[in-house]
Amino acid sequence: MPLKLIRADITKLSCDAIVNAANSTLLGGGGVDGAIHKAAGRGLLLECMKLGGCKPGQAKITGGYNLPCKYVIHTVGPKWRGGTHGEKETLQSCYREALRLAEENGCGSVAFPLISAGVYGYPKAQAFRVAVDAITEYLLTGDLLVYLVIFDSAAYQISEKLYGEIAAYIDDCYVERHSDTPAQQYSRLYDGESFPLAPSAPDVPCAAANPADDTDMFCDALKTCAAKQPVELEEALRRLDESFSEMLLRKIDEKGISDAACYKKANIDRKLFSKIRSNRLYKPSKPTALAFAVALELPLAETGELLQKAGFALSHSSKFDIIVEYFIRRGVYDIFRINEALFAFDQNLLGG
Numbered sequence: 551m552p553l554k555l556i557r558a559d560i561t562k563l564s565c566d567a568i569v570n571a572a573n574s575t576l577l578g579g580g581g582v583d584g585a586i587h588k589a590a591g592r593g594l595l596l597e598c599m600k601l602g603g604c605k606p607g608q609a610k611i612t613g614g615y616n617l618p619c620k621y622v623i624h625t626v627g628p629k630w631r632g633g634t635h636g637e638k639e640t641l642q643s644c645y646r647e648a649l650r651l652a653e654e655n656g657c658g659s660v661a662f663p664l665i666s667a668g669v670y671g672y673p674k675a676q677a678f679r680v681a682v683d684a685i686t687e688y689l690l691t692g693d694l695l696v697y698l699v700i701f702d703s704a705a706y707q708i709s710e711k712l713y714g715e716i717a718a719y720i721d722d723c724y725v726e727r728h729s730d731t732p733a734q735q736y737s738r739l740y741d742g743e744s745f746p747l748a749p750s751a752p753d754v755p756c757a758a759a760n761p762a763d764d765t766d767m768f769c770d771a772l773k774t775c776a777a778k779q780p781v782e783l784e785e786a787l788r789r790l791d792e793s794f795s796e797m798l799l800r801k802i803d804e805k806g807i808s809d810a811a812c813y814k815k816a817n818i819d820r821k822l823f824s825k826i827r828s829n830r831l832y833k834p835s836k837p838t839a840l841a842f843a844v845a846l847e848l849p850l851a852e853t854g855e856l857l858q859k860a861g862f863a864l865s866h867s868s869k870f871d872i873i874v875e876y877f878i879r880r881g882v883y884d885i886f887r888i889n890e891a892l893f894a895f896d897q898n899l900l901g902g
């Protein structure tokens with residue numbers, strides 16, 4: 551997962567480099583700047599004193615000293631003055647320059663705080679959007695593992711409207727999941743668009759159900775499904791033997807996209823994709839399988855088919871599944887938007 555959202559104190563992270571939201575003197579201050587200097591010790595200040603300051607939008611690198619990381623990359627964000635003084639461009643430059651320095655110094659991983667989202671007053675939601683967009687733009691070609699560190703919950707929230715809609719959708723799914731029999735769920739949920747959920751014994755949470763135990767019922771559902779889908783029954787049954795890896799590669803070909811375009815859009819790193827490509831029987835995790843379904847922009851039925859190849863099924867007993875289903879049903883396939891919502895609901899994120 552090349553971009554991870556995490557809640558942490560950046561001074562505790564042992565990644566190769568952490569980024570400091572500094573001021574132009576580079577001689578320390580409050581907020582994350584103060585925390586980093588305090589944890590790093592006097593050696594950091596002595597090195598910073600030799601740097602001659604830093605302009606907004608620029609970045610300079612030092613050692614990590616007493617911090618668990620190897621480097622500290624100091625960058626100076628814009629002070630918010632209403633958004634009409636080039637603040638966004640300066641903030642974008644902070645992320646670009648810091649990523650460039652991390653790469654030039656052989657880093658494999660780097661952690662960012664939300665630059666300018668504190669003392670400098672950049673509206674948090676906009677600061678977050680600039681950060682995610684700048685980092686994901688870099689990741690189209692770069693190979694760093696990037697952490698975006700959320701230190702306080704106030705520094706991060708998706709829009710209230712979206713949060714409310716997803717919360718209501720979760721409630722609906724939870725209520726329906728726990729008020730109907732599996733057969734009733736099947737009849738309602740299997741509407742020719744959605745994918746039949748793996749049924750489970752009433753007293754076993756669906757997420758714990760072993761979809762393999764439901765294979766017969768699943769195959770019956772698929773036969774029913776095949777009767778309603780444009781795909782011929784023979785083709786549908788042939789695909790039963792197709793592995794996860796084979797279906798993934800087939801869908802990549804059908805979509806006419808490159809492998810790299812697919813795994814980058816899935817927020818999956820190259821190494822993991824190579825493992826999947828080279829082993830037809832590779833079994834990915836559920837977040838990985840779903841990340842590829844999102845990257846391929848599969849409708850719910852095909853998402854379920856791809857999941858089933860990895861031994862999983864979408865379940866209305868899992869908030870994670872329900873949130874991903876919410877976005878797929880609405881044709882929203884931006885994995886970073888979906889991860890922001892998953893993060894807001896304290897769920898795992900999509901990706902390797």
Ligand code: APR
Pocket residue numbers: 558559560561571572573578579580581582583584585627663664665666667668669670671672699700701702705
């Ligand atoms: N770990 C991770 N993130 C943190 C930490 C921490 N230990 N401490 C604070 N943050 C977060 C804040 O919650 C905020 O979201 O870092 C983000 C940036 O906030 P600030 O540190 O206030 O930085 P900024 O808004 O860029 O202002 C920079 O403040 O500290 C001074 O010397 C600094 O003058 C400079 C100005």
